[in-house]
Amino acid sequence: MKQVVTIPTSEMVNAAEKLAGATCASEWAGAELAAEENGEIRLPFSVFLDVLDVPIHIIDRSGLIRYVNPAWEVFMHDKKTEVLGHHINEVLRKSSYGFFFSIEESDGSRSVTHFDQKTYDSVAIATLEQGRPVSMFTYSTSNNKLIVTSVPIYREGKITYVLTSCTDITEFSDTRDRLEDAIQQNKLISDELKLYRTQYASSSIVGNSKVIGDLREMVSYVASTSATVLITGESGVGKEVVTKEIYNQSKRNSRPFIKVNCASIPENLMESELFGYEKGAFTGASKHGKIGLFELANTGTLLLDEIGELPKALQPKLLRVLQEREIMRVGGTAGIPVDVRLIAATNQNLEAMVQAGSFRKDLYYRLNIIPIRIPPLREHKEDIPLLAQHFLSQFNNEHGKNKKLTQGALSLMTEYNWPGNIREMENLLERLIIIGDESFITTTQIERILLGEDRRTVPTDGMSLREIMNDFEKAVLKNALETYGTTYKAAEALCSSQATIARKAKEYGLKWH
The missing domain is CATH 1.10.8.60 (Helicase, Ruva Protein; domain 3)
Structure with missing residues (x-):
């Protein structure tokens, strides 16, 4: 599955711009190189690079690594003795790809070029071929946002080396x-005030949408009766919250509220848990017998959650309770009257279960006197x-x-x-x-x-480099359009033309104001 990423475009450009400026290649045009030692070159400023906590490496015009600082060794988990003299693409072969771009300034203006037509195996190689600083936005293995920037080092008008540094911009984004x-x-405060200024300020059902307003209205109506209620909805929508709201608004709110999860009680114990048992009803039974949950909920409310998991053999006994308003203890000989408001809840399709024969039709009709459907959050x-x-x-x-x-x-x-x-x-x-x-x-x-x-992490399985680059470009455009609202402002931020931004946004199916 392709990733969805949010790329902080402004931080990306600014961080790369600072790196390119701080390591301006023209400042080193006349730099004299020290003698090589074991394949490693030493620049006059190498002593400063050694102590920086920013990962830095230098390649020559052939793409061979000629210098890495200690921070690079830590970051890449490679020793310099193992990488010096090796081609940069060989060393970085396991690294994630990123989104390449270049920043240029002329007469006080700035332009950003996105490499969407040609891709490279590394930023350093891109700099060698482009002859100018190139940056890449990517993620580290620990999910931090990174800007990798390469700058050319000239000598006598020709690129001699390319210096590459890596900066973590996660904090900039945060x-x-x-x-x-x-x-x-x-906005949140305004929404909160709006919520509590409504007539439902005391309700535990939160929301101002029409569907939630209709739900609250139905709950208010149902709470004034003692009719059986069937609450349906996906897992996590708040079926127990709605049940408690019905209970709290009802005349039974000072009486017991008992919740039973039908899926959590073993089938062989379900009957005795619901209806209780008389002493000596079965081997291992208490000599005093046991009061069932229906009796405990007498004059109050009983929630049978996950009613679809009720064993088929027990369904006719529950039907009898609903019809006769009395229960029979296991091992008992006489019915015991109960006054219980029953609320059943399920995330299953009981109608389909009736058709399949796994749920009794007559019980379904008895439970479904007042149906309440709670919509999923996506609605x-x-x-x-x-x-x-x-x-x-x-x-x-x-x-x-x-x-x-x-x-x-x-x-x-x-x-x-x-x-x-x-x-x-x-x-x-x-x-x-x-x-x-x-x-x-x-x-x-x-x-x-x-x-x-x-x-x-960039997903490379089954994806071409072109597809990976397109994903990053789409993320950049999406972030810019969400941040600035219009293609004109997004184009200005990305140093591009409005026509280009509009065209690419249309290609990627992005929307804007």
């Missing part, structure tokens, strides 16, 4: 996210900001934190389809609030969890 936080917080994404703020407030209070979401992080959450629904979002935000001391939850942190830790 800083950009933090700066955007102020705007995002205003009401407009509620994601409110849900996010709700969980942030809850978990910040619980764990003594004060973390906030950046605009980019919230945008990513809104675009995501949430196969695990609200429960997945809840777990994600609690995890991010607990882990780390940062004040902001960023796009990078969320991507690593939602998209998987390994999604940052």
Whole structure:
């Protein structure tokens, strides 16, 4: 599967620009080289390169590695004695590909050239062939954002060597996210006020979308009755939350609320758990007998979660309880009246189970007196900001934190389809609030969890280099369009023409304002 990445275009260009400026090749045009030793060249400034914590290597005009500093050895996990004299492409053969670009300045103006027609095995080789500084955006094996920049070293008008350095720009990107936080917080606060100014301020069902408004209205209506309710929806949509809301709004809210997960009780124990048993009913039974869950829930509410897992043999006995309003203990001889409001919940298609013969039709009709379907989160994404703020407030209070979401992080959450629904979002935000001391939850942190830790690595299996480059270019354009809103502003930021940006955005199916 191809990766989806967010590339901080402005940081990418600025970082590369600083590197190119700081290592300007023209400053070394007259540099005298020291004698070679064991295949390693020593420049007059090599002593400074040795102590830098930035990985640096130098190749000659043939592409052979002639120098690496200690930081490079640590970064690449290679000793210089093993790489000196070897071709750069041979040494970097296992490295990930990246997105190549070049920055040039003339008369105070700046232009950025993206190499989308020709690709290279390394930035250094690209510099040899282009005769100018070339940079590459990529990710490290630890998912950090990197800018790799190569600059030519001239002597007597000819390129003698190419110096390449690598800079981690992850912190630059995170800083950009933090700066955007102020705007995002205003939006979140506005949404939060809007939520609590509605008539549903006390409801545990969070959201202002129409489908959630309709759901709250249905819950309010159902709570005033004692009718049996069947709640359906995918895993994680909040079926138990809706059940508790019905209970809290009902006249039974001071009476017992009992929850039973039908999938968690062994089939041979299900009947005795639900209906209880008389003393001596079976081998190993308590001599005092046992009260079942229906009796414990008497005058209150009983939730049968995952009702689709109810054993077929037990279904007629549950049907009898619903019809007769009484239970029979295992080993008993007389019925015991019960006054229980029953709510059943499932993520399965009971109608299909009825057709397949695994669920009784008459029981289904008895349960389905008032059906409530809870929509998956992907069907009401407009509620994601409110849900996010709700969980942030809850978990910040619980764990003594004060973390906030950046605009980019919230945008990513809104675009995501949430196969695990609200429960997945809840777990994600609690995890991010607990882990780390940062004040902001960023796009990078969320991507690593939602998209998987390994999604940052460029996927080469089954993909051509052209396809890989296209993926990076698409990510750059997508980020620029989302950041600046129009093709004109995006073109200005990328030092390109509006026509080019519009054409490429259309090719990649990207949308803009």
